[in-house]
Amino acid sequence: MTKAQEISVTAQVEEELPREKFDELEAFIEGLGTTQGALIEILHKAQSLFGYLPRDVQLFVARKLGIPGAEVFGVVSFYSYFTTKPRGKHTISVCMGTACFVKGADKIMERLKEKLNIESNEITEDGLFTLKDIRCVGACGLAPVMMIDDKVYGRVKEEELDGILESYRK
Secondary structure, three states, X not given: OOHHHHHHHHHHHHHHOOHHHHHHXXXXXXXXOOOOOOHHHHHHHHHHHHOOOOHHHHHHHHHHHOOOHHHHHHHHHHOOOOOOOOOOOEEXXXXXXXXXXXXXXXXHHHHHHHHHOOOOOEEOOOOOEEEEEEOOOOOHHHOOXXXXXXXXXXXXXXXXXXXXXXHHHO
């Protein structure tokens, strides 16, 4: 990246994303001592700061680590934990693994789409929820399983959804 391109990227970053978050991320990276093998840890920190990993954040990380932006993007796009789009305040993940699907996860997902008026991987109008379908939570004995953020809901029934959603709206 030429110096002019770097200045251009920096200018874009300052306009769109809060500079103080970049400063905090930079301090985190510098505090690691060594960045060898720390890309995923750094991306986790970046996503916790910004809520997602837009192109400018990925390029910032790449510059700080002295690696190609394509390498950072490769990691971001490989792991489903990372997202390049903003998410709602709460992420609802519905397990669509075999056990959950057989126990009705598809019906739970359809009902959530109706109640939230969104499709999978979209954000509600109020910015409160993002809905995702995921492959397996690893809690097959609790099928069908739904997670909101880090909280697991097992043996979910359609009639419970209103109460669960309402508890996050408060």
